[in-house]
Each structure stands twice: as structure tokens, then as C-alpha cells.
Amino acid sequence: MDNCLFCKIARGEIPSNKLYEDEELLAFYDIAPQAPVHFLVIPKKHIESCAAVTGENSVVVAKAFELIAKLTSELGITSFRVVSNCGEDAGQSVPHLHFHVMAGRPFTWPAG
Ligand code: 5GP
Numbered sequence: 612m613d614n615c616l617f618c619k620i621a622r623g624e625i626p627s628n629k630l631y632e633d634e635e636l637l638a639f640y641d642i643a644p645q646a647p648v649h650f651l652v653i654p655k656k657h658i659e660s661c662a663a664v665t666g667e668n669s670v671v672v673a674k675a676f677e678l679i680a681k682l683t684s685e686l687g688i689t690s691f692r693v694v695s696n697c698g699e700d701a702g703q704s705v706p707h708l709h710f711h712v713m714a715g716r717p718f719t720w721p722a723g
């Protein structure tokens with residue numbers, strides 16, 4: 612997607628503070644962290660949101676969760692929150708599937 616912010620970050624056209632990268636996935640720190648640790652995991656291939664996950668593209672979603680387990684373990688994080696906002700009313704501001712991974716403070720429930 613030419614004009615998608617996270618596609619541009621995935622292509623390296625916009626710089627990011629990367630934690631991990633492979634052919635399919637990128638993890639990078641959020642520019643406006645909402646917790647002491649706050650990074651995003653995205654598929655490099657454009658998927659609009661959780662609502663666009665299908666049998667054709669869901670393998671990368673499973674891989675994203677494997678990566679979240681690996682990175683949190685490597686960072687020594689044992690308690691964390693994973694969030695994916697889907698749609699404007701849920702707070703999605705970038706229409707490219709991403710998982711927020713946040714840690715380092717207590718979180719309340721239900722989420723606001
Ligand atoms: P959403 O609001 O869609 O759930 O999450 C989008 C996230 O992307 C926000 O937490 C926002 O701070 C982050 N973000 C927006 N633009 C950039 C950017 O250019 N670089 C980085 N690293 N994060 C960004």
C-alpha cells in the first residue's frame with residue numbers, strides 16, 4: 612500500500628526504532644509510548660486490521676504471537692498486555708494490522 616504509514620515503516624522509507632525484523636514481521640517501539648515498554652508488532656504485508664484476517668493470511672498472525680512471546684521473554688517481561696484496536700471507534704488510528712505490546716506498569720480492566 613503506497614500511502615500506508617506502517618507499510619512505509621516496513622519498507623524502511625520511514626525510520627523506526629526496530630526491535631526485530633524478518634521477511635514477514637517487524638517489531639518497533641511506539642513513537643508515543645503508553646507504558647515504560649511499548650512496542651508494535653506488524654506484518655510487513657498490508658492487512659487492514661483484525662477484521663481482515665482470513666484463512667489466506669492468518670499464518671502471519673500466529674507468527675506475530677510467537678514473536679511477542681519470544682521478544683517479551685528476551686526482554687525479561689513476564690507480565691504484559693497485547694492490544695489490537697480494530698476500527699475507529701476502538702481507537703485504531705493506523706489502518707495496518709498491529710499488535711501493541713505494553714509492559715512496565717499495572718494495567719486496569721476493562722480497557723478504556
Ligand atoms: P492505533 O492507534 O492504530 O491502535 O496504534 C497506532 C500506534 O502507532 C500509536 O500508538 C502511535 O503512537 C503509533 N505511531 C503512529 N505513527 C508512528 C510512527 O511514525 N512511528 C512509530 N514508531 N509509531 C507510530
Ligand code: ZN
Nearest residue numbers: 615618657707
Ligand atoms: Zn500498510
